[in-house]
Amino acid sequence: MAEDTERALKLFIVLSRASKVILEEAHIPINKFGLNPTEFAVLELLYHKGMQPIQKIGQKILLRSGSMTYVVDKLEKRGLLERVFCEEDKRVTYMSITPEGVNLMTAIFPEHAENIESLMAALTVEEQELAISLIRKLGLSVKSLS
Template sequence: MDQKRNEYLKKKQDPSLKLFVVLSKAYRSVADQVAKDIRSHGLNTTDFGVLELLYHQGEQPLQKIGDKILLASGSITYVVDKLEKKELVKRTPCPNDRRITFASITEEGQQLLNDIFPEHWKQIEAITAGLNEEEKVAAIPLLKKLGMYADDFSGKS
């Protein structure tokens, strides 16, 4: 028993495990607050993610939206259907390939984001105010490096 306890205590002090726990808790806390802000504008995070992608990057093939906002391909149709019914997004068939359909943000969708985004940005600034600007700038490349390594990890093992 003492050996198992010692192994547990050693693992508990491991910075990799500690980083994972702290990173997970921090992400959940920040994401929950951001989601709460988005819901206050009558959207869910998935709807907002699709609108924001189309707003900032323009027309996108439906097949590519899921990859860009981490959404399963089967869910894209459902989300775009909802946004289309609200007249925030429109579909356009590709003239050269019938298998491809594009989604783009409508004027109504652009106006909604124009109205929402300045306040949403302020909320994100308030939510992340636990770090000063210098700390935020320092954290970005470290988290990016960790994420890129984790993305490539399956090829390394």
């Protein structure tokens, strides 16, 4: 096997394993509040960015349309989100976080942020900046191939 191929495979394995371990640890505080990672991602987006069209939420958190509807329905039943119908375009439905959803995110987010900070603390600030740059470059280059 060529040296370039071996290195690429090793990088893929290292990235995959690191991602799996980091995500598992990152989800621990979220799970304590009865949310799965996808539900948290939807709530976090609406908490920080405000009301969003349902189609855009799926795009931003990389979730398929059918799955998006299921997640939104679950969060709406829990009273954490609500649908807001667009007056100008009946085809567009917005999702908005409810006061109960805001209260939940206000309780979860500080612990989540501290957890993420501690997970990344193995790298110096400079290493974190370099990792951000390199991983972004890799992701954008892969995306441009498709």
